[in-house]
Amino acid sequence: MGKLFGTDGVRGIVNKELTPELALRLAKAIGTYFGKGSKILIGRDARAGGDMLMRVVEAGLLSVGVQVYDGGMAATPALQYAVKTLGYDGGVIITASHNPAPYNGIKVIDRDGIEVRREKENEIEEIYFSERFNTQEWSALTNEVKREDRVIDIYVKGVLSHVDTEKVAKKHYTVLIDSANSVGGLSTPLVARGLGCKIYTLNGNIDPLFPARQPEPTFDSLKETANVAKTLKTDLTVTHDGDADRAIFIDSEGRIQWGDRSAALLSYWAHVKNPRASNKVVTAVSSSSLVEEYLSKFGIEVIWTKVGSVDIAHRVQDEKALAGFEENGGFMYPPHQYVRDGAMSFALMLELMAEENVSSAELFDRLPKYYLVKTKVELKPGYDVNALYSKLISIYHGKGKVLTIDGVKVITNDYWFLVRKSGTEPIIRILVEAKDEEKANNLAQELKSIVESG
Numbered sequence: 001m002g003k004l005f006g007t008d009g010v011r012g013i014v015n016k017e018l019t020p021e022l023a024l025r026l027a028k029a030i031g032t033y034f035g036k037g038s039k040i041l042i043g044r045d046a047r048a049g050g051d052m053l054m055r056v057v058e059a060g061l062l063s064v065g066v067q068v069y070d071g072g073m074a075a076t077p078a079l080q081y082a083v084k085t086l087g088y089d090g091g092v093i094i095t096a097s098h099n100p101a102p103y104n105g106i107k108v109i110d111r112d113g114i115e116v117r118r119e120k121e122n123e124i125e126e127i128y129f130s131e132r133f134n135t136q137e138w139s140a141l142t143n144e145v146k147r148e149d150r151v152i153d154i155y156v157k158g159v160l161s162h163v164d165t166e167k168v169a170k171k172h173y174t175v176l177i178d179s180a181n182s183v184g185g186l187s188t189p190l191v192a193r194g195l196g197c198k199i200y201t202l203n204g205n206i207d208p209l210f211p212a213r214q215p216e217p218t219f220d221s222l223k224e225t226a227n228v229a230k231t232l233k234t235d236l237t238v239t240h241d242g243d244a245d246r247a248i249f250i251d252s253e254g255r256i257q258w259g260d261r262s263a264a265l266l267s268y269w270a271h272v273k274n275p276r277a278s279n280k281v282v283t284a285v286s287s288s289s290l291v292e293e294y295l296s297k298f299g300i301e302v303i304w305t306k307v308g309s310v311d312i313a314h315r316v317q318d319e320k321a322l323a324g325f326e327e328n329g330g331f332m333y334p335p336h337q338y339v340r341d342g343a344m345s346f347a348l349m350l351e352l353m354a355e356e357n358v359s360s361a362e363l364f365d366r367l368p369k370y371y372l373v374k375t376k377v378e379l380k381p382g383y384d385v386n387a388l389y390s391k392l393i394s395i396y397h398g399k400g401k402v403l404t405i406d407g408v409k410v411i412t413n414d415y416w417f418l419v420r421k422s423g424t425e426p427i428i429r430i431l432v433e434a435k436d437e438e439k440a441n442n443l444a445q446e447l448k449s450i451v452e453s454g
Contacts, residue, residue: 003125004121004124004125004128005118005124005125007307007308007309007310007422007423008097008107008115008308008423008424009093009095009105009106009107009115010022010105010106011096011099011103011105011106011424012105013103014047014048014049014052014102014103014104015049016102018049018104018105020052020056023053023057023060024057024060025060025131026057026060026106026124026128027056027057027059027060027061027092028060028063028064028128028133028135029125029127029133030057030060030090030092030108030124031060031061031062031063031064031065031066031133031134032064032133033120033123034066035066035134036064036065036066036136037065037066038066038067038089038090039067039069039089040061040066040068040069040089040090040091040092041069041071041082041083041088041090041091041092041109041148041151042057042058042068042069042071042091042092042093042094043070043071043072043074043078043079043093043094043151044093044094044095045073045076045093045094045095045096045183045242045243045244046073046181046182046183046206046207046242047094047095047096047101047103047104047182047208048102048104048208048209049104050094050095050104050208053094053104053106054070057106058070061092062143062145063133063135063136063141064133064134064135065136065140065141065143066143067143068143068145068146069145069146070145070147070148071148072147072148072149072151073183074155074183074186074187075183075184075186075188075240075245075342075343076093076095076097076107076183076243076244076245076340077155077245077337077340077341077342078151078155078183078187078244079091079093079109079151080093080109080113080114080337080339081154081336081337081341082148082151082154082155083109083111083113084113084337085113085154086148086154089111090108090109090110090116091108091113092107092108093106093107093109093243094106095107095242095243096242097215097242097243097245097424098242098246098328099216099242099424099425100214100215100425101209101210101214113338113339114310114317114337114339115310115339116310117310117314118310118311152186152190155187155343156191156343158337159191159336159341159343159344159347160194160347162333162335162336162347163195163347163348163351164351164354164355165195167351167355168195168196168347168354169196170196171235171350171353172196172197172198173196173197173198173235173236173350173353174200174233175192175198175200175234175237175238175350176200176201176202176225176229176234176237176238177189177199177202177204177237177239178201178202178203178213178217178222178225178237178238178239178240179202179204179239179240180203180212180213180217180239180240180241180242181203181204181205181207181209181210181211182210182240182242182243182244183206183244184342184343185201185203185206187244187343188238188240188244188342188346189201189204191346192346195347195350197350200234202228212224213225215241216241216328217241217246217248217329218248218374219256219372222239222248222250222256225250226255226256227254229250229254230253230254234250234252235252235353235359235360236250236251236252236346236350237249237250237251238345238346238349240342241329241342244343245309245330245339245340245341246259246328246329246330246340246342247259247262247331247343247346247349248262248328248329249262249346249360251359251360251363252359253361255361255364257364258288258327258329258372259325259326259328259331260290260291260326261288261290261367262331262345262364263283263287263323263325263326263327263331264290264291264294264295264367265349265352265363265366265367266323266325266331266345266348266349266352267281267291267295267300267322267323267325268294268295268300269351269352270322270323270333270348271298271300274322274335277320277322277334278319278320278321278322279299279300279301279322280301280302280303280321280322281300281301281302281303281321281322281323281325282312282321282325283302283303283304283305283312284304284305284306284308284311284312284327284406285306285405285406285407285409285418286327286328286406286409286418286429287304287325287326287327288327288372288416288433289411289416289433290370293368294366294367294368300322303319304403304405305405306405306406307326307406307407307423308423309330309339312324312325312326313338313339314338316332316334316338317334317338320334322334325340326340329342329345331344331345331348333345333348349363369435370433370434370435370440371433371434371435371440372431372440373431373432373433373440374429374430374431374432375430375444375448376422376427376428376429376430377427377428377430377448377451377452378426379421379422379426379428385421385428387454388419388428388450388451388454389404389407389408389419391450392447392450393408396410399412400412400413400416406420407419407420407429408420414434414435414436414439415433415434415435415436415439415440415443416432416433416434417430417431417432417443417444417447418430418431419431419447419451428451430444430447430448430451432447
């Protein structure tokens with residue numbers, strides 16, 4: 001049996017790898033898994049092919065007797081929140097999140113709003129490959145797709161319900177929101193309005209070709225946004241990926257702050273806001289050592305997992321953890337929902353600034369200083385990833401602590417690095433972080449050469 005699901009959903013280049021034929025068959029498998037009569041909410045981000053795939057998925061779900069509700073275009077966390085709060089049995093979201101523009105994808109959401117667990121993905125795959133579809137007789141096909149118009153409204157109200165809106169509004173913060181020409185622009189400005197902010201938007205128009213920047217918010221893709229933030233002298237800038245479940249911040253000095261840095265601050269704030277909650281946070285091995293270094297001061301324990309929001313979200317739920325996060329800007333705040341949520345992260349950061357009466361730059365200056373370098377190598381056909389991992393362990397064994405939870409991570413007193421095969425693209429990802437900038441750059445080049453040489 002083959003494999004469909006990657007790190008987070010089923011993804012591929014539209015009309016090449018992710019075809020209407022595949023989407024139809026997958027939708028029939030998803031509908032068969034949930035069962036006849038199930039209420040399923042479907043929605044999408046702004047990507048090319050999104051409407052095409054959504055119609056195909058709706059048809060597949062209807063063919064196996066599912067009741068389908070169209071939530072339209074919305075941020076992934078908004079659709080997830082709607083699934084759990086409006087009583088749906090599950091959801092399907094057409095999105096490829098942060099992937100480059102040619103990609104799209106299909107995510108399957110359980111009734112609690114979280115992506116289905118790995119064992120449920122396996123069940124859906126088994127139905128897909130065996131073609132064990134619950135196809136209905138003609139006389140049973142009386143369901144029609146119904147509209148669900150409450151998604152964005154209840155989501156914005158849900159986010160605002162978790163923060164002190166009056167305290168934030170009194171600060172009259174100036175904010176910039178870069179929604180990457182996608183669905184973050186439909187909800188995050190409404191959250192900012194509810195917090196009394198003066199709002200600037202960048203790349204706020206919907207455009208499936210992502211003309212301004214790549215959907216993934218990175219140091220490279222956000223250079224122009226950071227320049228705009230400096231010019232406007234914003235108190236805080238938030239940038240999203242294609243489906244707005246991530247938030248990468250630019251502080252009041254115009255510095256781009258990576259996701260595990262903001263997550264360390266937000267985890268501390270979650271601890272202050274919910275003192276009776278567990279003292280555990282969950283993150284992937286791709287996060288920085290600064291997380292443990294900073295959070296240990298407050299008695300917060302870090303649980304490390306493999307990369308992937310699905311695994312982190314369910315571990316947060318199982319551990320009843322304080323928070324969960326990824327270095328890429330995905331932060332999970334359990335009182336709201338057990339999934340990455342860019343607008344919720346944004347609201348919490350503004351609340352922390354207001355409560356402690358400090359600028360966003362002052363907040364980030366509390367954290368240990370590391371220099372991060374991210375690069376990647378294209379994965380060629382026949383490349384032996386396991387041989388690469390063995391080679392890296394052989395070279396760096398004895399230089400520091402070696403973790404093999406997901407790829408190879410080596411941690412020393414002065415630096416750490418992670419080399420792993422991506423679960424969403426045909427690439428090898430390389431992350432290096434060091435207390436010395438030159439060391440970080442040199443090590444990244446060294447690792448890239450090792451990966452390229454095989």
